[in-house]
Amino acid sequence: MDIKKNNIYCKRNIGMMMDLYELTMANGYFKQENAQKKVAFDVFFRRNPDQGGFSVFAGLEQIVEYIEGLHFSDDDIEYLRSLHLFTEDFLEYLRNFKFTGDVYAFREGTIMYPNEPIITVVADLIQAQIVETEILAQINHQSLIATKARRIVKAANGRPVSDFGARRAHNNDAAIYGARAAFIGGANGTATVSAGQYFDIPIGGTMAHSWVMYYEDELTAFRKFAEIYPDNCILLVDTYDVVKSGIPNAIKIFDEMKANNIQSKNFGIRIDSGDLAYLTKVARKMLDKAGYKDAKIVISNSLDEYTITSILSQGGQVDSFGVGERMITSKSEPVFGAVYKLCAVENEGKMEPRIKISEAIEKITNPGLKEVYRIYNEDGQAIADLLAHKDEEVNMENVYRFIDPEKPWKKREFVNCTAKKLQRLVIKEGKRVIEPEKVTDIAAFVKKQLETEIWEEEQRFENPHKHYLDMTKSYYEMKMNMLDK
Template structure:
């Protein structure tokens, strides 16, 4: 689709550090990085992991072209032996990740990378941009879908997206988040996410009259006619001309219209009037679709106010996550191996407590109520800890340690699954439809208190006693 080599889509410091590791003899030092986030967008209760498929494709194709190496040589700061090393560069490490569509929470690994220092550093930018963008859009889309209360939501945002990849993969993420369709044709072509569309205002304006525009469209698409009725006046001309076209073109063919779309004005008021007119004309099955700068709050209010809308098309406020357009995922060193393979935990310390990292090579366990299968909490542990669900488990808040909960009747799931082993992909990528279905099942494991928009319950992400001890020993050692 373009001529870019995404291996070069990295922050320049990843290359300067890589060169530094090479010349200082650290290029083969095995290191562990976690990709995680600190805050849920829109003050929500959860986020939805998305973007792993593109990361798999990227890791599988990592390589430098000769022109890339010549460009780096022109910067005149890289060791020539390092540049020679890059000629045969490829990823040789291990990656674990939560599957796409998994509900995720702050401060727990979404992806863990174990690889030689140069490799683990180089992939930082692309991993972050994939996860940050698609997770943000999937999360926003799901908020909008939940606000629609069972009414279909289509993604309409390609023309407002921040570039081609943002449009294509943003639409993909919106589908994983729960949208039923997209206006982005290539996303349907590449991933099988249903592309739909009818007409713009320019179609109506192109004809001598609104009726002629509607009549011609019904003749062209007699099985799927959806008419845009707000080019001039919804109530005085749009709906009457639509009904006339339905009567004169579709009815003689024994066909029924699919719907009308309203894209401007007071849609709640207009939809009520339009519904009455359509019903009286015998088109109670004709759907009303609303678009025009919608988001979860506007949709929620429209439904509360009794809008007669059957589905929504949402564009710029979805594809750009306009209300909070930065996801804020980070990629931090959490451990490194000595020559003998001993794993040494690493921690980043800050006066800003939220920026203190959870050290070490870890697992992420999700704990479920065995009776209703609702998620209770996530537990971060050391990589070699195993949770035995047949035994009593005490979990505690890692900051307010006196807050404890004893679990006795619970189920356990290890969220991080192997993606790459020794540089080879060992993960079977699910289809788009399978991811979207899995995502909905994931959301159904959450309590209503977590899915509400206003003041959602904070989901517990706790540390095992062993991991808590490691973290606090490192904090004490560094004078905190």
Template sequence: MTQFESRNITMMMDLYEMTMAYGYFKENDTEKKVAFDVFYRKNPDGGGFSIFAGLEQVIEYLENMHFDDVDVEYFRSLNLFDEAFLTYLKNFRFHGDVYAFEEGTIMYPNEPVVTVVAPLIEAQLVETAILAQINHQSLIATKARRIVKAAAGRGVSDFGARRAHNMDAAIYGARASYIGGVNGTATVSAGQMFGIPVGGTHAHSWVMEHSDELTAFRSYAKVFPNNCTLLVDTYDVLKSGVPNAIKVFQEMKDAGIPLTRYGIRLDSGDLAYLSRKARKMLDKAGFTDAKIVVSNSLDEYTITSILSQGGCIDSFGVGERMITAKTDPVFGAVYKICAVEENGKFAPRIKVSETVEKITNPGLKSVYRVYDEEGHAVADLITGFDEKVDFSTPYRYVDPEKPWKNRSYENCTAKPLLHKVIEGGKRLTKTKTLQELQAYVKKQLDNEIWEEEQRFENPHKHYIDMSPDYYEMKMSMLHNIRTV
């Protein structure tokens, strides 16, 4: 077997993409351009929205696509492709254009969040890698946001690396979690790569390695006097853990050591009950500013329950249920062809299914977010790519679920959501920091997106409307297919 020193992420594809590319190559379709849309069909956990994440990694992937000699040799070993095609792969680069939502944009089902316009082979080969990044990071960012909302202003940190599906899932899951609103991560490589604040104290093994709990706490406080959060549930939270922590805090105070960042962590048991009891004990001892951090299989539902029971908690460490989005672990974005270049123009294509939700929106499109006078997002509007949208007067639109109703936007404004981010294979946009992306998500949810859409249970459904011309085009294509 051929050995290689490092992986080439370009090879992260399904084989059928390469077999189709070879078919197109044999048919001399290397230059014909097509358009593919990335969209998804439902929000995870029955939510009212999702968060678009992973675009930065998609751009990096497309800019750096290439096949090394070892990759070409691997394809040769499959005995599926001729030498002319393998030579084509040696010189392969992505030369297409990409339109996308800004990373961090609140998004909804059945609207294109990425559109790839490229030569047919190039557009086909990128499918798996694009979907892998967007499906994963959008899922985790959306889950993280739900958990942050449940925490109601308390800190949330990503503790998920050891339960992630692999190392990449841990690193990019931490990135997505931060976009979704968490304060930091325990994953060092994610902190190094993306500038995410990192945090961590000690495990039960620290306590168990020492001769007794009090000695373990004293030793840790000596090493980290300015970051002293003690794990108090190794043996007995209320009878030994919290009392020993209080004893150490008092010793530090008596020694003149400033108590800046300090507190306790609970990782098991009835977190609502134990945190209430621990808070009383800490306050009675005079340590009213000591923080209580909890962890242990938390998500938005358990956090909501703990807080509703009066849990006295300052921050949450959330692991497996966020990093794997355990309650609904598949995002389900798809990559579908929507247009093919014919005689210098893009002709729309549509996929038809007996399952109504799987009928695609054809053609090159624009997507607008429509706002009322107070700046609330009332709907998203899909139009043809070159359609002019004028909101200076009432704008008639079609609700595709109730097309018989005559409806208009009045006193509204709109902004386009799809922007060209790659042209001719080269990036057009600058990289944003995760802090900027996180702030962008928060701004939308605080100021633009209806609170009713942010409910965990029975959220308001965001409207995805169509321009009359676009809707008629789609219906005409469906009618013609039925006729055939």
């Protein structure tokens, strides 16, 4: 089944999803004779959201699709002409525009850290400039939500987490690609139908308060639901009064099912308001006492890693979590700050490094074409990431000396390590050279790294260990020389 390819949703023309300055600069470059020069831009971010120890890379597949399909329609050209900013020959150039450059990227789902190039675009000046906004918007959105989801999943400590956030998302794409990203980060599924349709994510859902309010009384509403969905019979018990009405009525329905010999695969209650720690404990006792130890308790309502941790630490009795607004907007920190910075410009056939200095030290960029390695110790744990020149040999058979650029006096040496390149070519001369990955495989890749490679100390919420980003001696000296100039 390849529904996606047929769906107009995914065939949108998003070529014009860019900042105007990309076009005004491109128009400027177009007038220069050197507009065909190759340049390289790095995508990187400066800190992990929520003071976390790592982030989850998500959104690559949409970027590859975007770049492969990038074009400007006649309507687009007509609109741009109406702005009276561009020359006719530049508009003609746009009409025939195709991206023909190379793109390198981490595998989607890679655990990533600040200041390393997660994507590098190597292309003609104009082409590289034009793709900036959409690349950043995808990375910034999906990595934000994947990273947040991972935190929430960690707090849930093995219990399933479902995305219930569509209605509070920042419009359709935020709901749909957000559900995708949440799944990559470890959510078990989503309530958003189109996300299930486009990305083959498990979808689920129960009932709304409106179901209960529609019928004359709560008991009738529950009974009607149980008749139709005996195998997914999670009854929403907080429309009127959880303890006095909702749970007793749910128990009556479970009794009726039992009396009718109906074995439900999945039954229980959902609580969507009130003191969830208290109510789930009361609910568990009432359900157990009635003989329904296998009845599930699902909770929702403004959950995130902090409220979930709190509810569980109070002994809250919860089987699964429906997480809405705080995951789909990453409410506690709704901005992922990835940026797109020029790092090299072709000169006489060679890629010359470029650097951006700034008033703010953390805004100084890492210049030049480079390679990122993840360094693993003998036990397979990731001890550091390493920046090297693109063409530099990094051989772990020798003892290697690295430099932590934040603490250059701390020389670091590693023995018996292995190094893995994190970037790989994903688009070559405008054509994708990687297969689309299933989101289930991407999610499994995230899980595996966190279980086997990434230190537990980087995964805790409070004061996580800061992953080292080292540089080879040669790369560090090049950067320092540029700063001195």
